[in-house]
Amino acid sequence: MAQAWISTVLNRHRRHDAVLSEEADDVGDRSTAKRVWIIDPLDGTREFASGTTDWAVHVALTEGGRPTAAAVSLPAKGELFRTDEVPTVSGELTGRIATSRFGGSYESALVANLLSLDIVQIGSAGAKAMAVVRGSVDAYVHGGGQYEWDNCAPVGVALAAGLHCSRLDGTEIVYNTPHAYMPDFVICRKELRDDILRVLSEEW
Numbered sequence: 001m002a003q004a005w006i007s008t009v010l011n012r013h014r015r016h017d018a019v020l021s022e023e024a025d026d027v028g029d030r031s032t033a034k035r036v037w038i039i040d041p042l043d044g045t046r047e048f049a050s051g052t053t054d055w056a057v058h059v060a061l062t063e064g065g066r067p068t069a070a071a072v073s074l075p076a077k078g079e080l081f082r083t084d085e086v087p088t089v090s091g092e093l094t095g096r097i098a099t100s101r102f103g104g105s106y107e108s109a110l111v112a113n114l115l116s117l118d119i120v121q122i123g124s125a126g127a128k129a130m131a132v133v134r135g136s137v138d139a140y141v142h143g144g145g146q147y148e149w150d151n152c153a154p155v156g157v158a159l160a161a162g163l164h165c166s167r168l169d170g171t172e173i174v175y176n177t178p179h180a181y182m183p184d185f186v187i188c189r190k191e192l193r194d195d196i197l198r199v200l201s202e203e204w
């Protein structure tokens, strides 16, 4: 249903833009388009099916591979995070890191272990990233695979909230690649950026 609504709205109001979605064929030619929407109408499919509240809807506009406007909605929690409204994350660090409910990645466990961070299991890439944006955890580290629709809107909102976002090797995250694969990234409080990237560069 989310896919149908989002594609209808984009087709009506942004018909010249290309669209990449988890749930539909590409719209337009992504290789030449200046503006590409990257969408995951349901992130956290397993959590949605099991009746928990940690699932999300992701919508991002990318220009030149960078998210320039994005929104992550957590409908079951009644929360919406948008790049044009999200406050800058501030306040005390929590000592917590978000990981998948399904084991989490090796890289996440490594960072948690070496930096003595408590693990909080949350489903959905969007819900994990918004936990960092909300200030309830300090970091979300992922390795081992994901697609652009899983993390583009979350990264867009996180950047707007003043968080550090990069690949695990510290390089910039660039979207709208031909394979639409974005397998590893870190979203974290800037206070933790150097420690997390150091741990990963030493041990990974």
Ligand SMILES: Nc1ncnc2c1ncn2[C@@H]1O[C@H](COP(=O)(O)O)[C@@H](OP(=O)(O)O)[C@H]1O
Binding pocket: 022, 040, 042, 043, 044, 045, 046, 099, 100, 101, 102, 122, 123, 124, 125, 143, 144, 145, 146, 147, 150
């Ligand atoms: N190794 C992997 N390869 C591909 N996709 C992955 C992945 N690990 C997690 N994902 C996807 O990332 C999203 C968040 O997963 P998790 O909550 O386990 O961190 C889920 O998206 P979907 O729910 O859209 O399929 C999941 O399928």
Ligand SMILES: [Mg+2]
Binding pocket: 022, 040, 042, 043, 044, 125, 149, 150
């Ligand atoms: Mg997803």
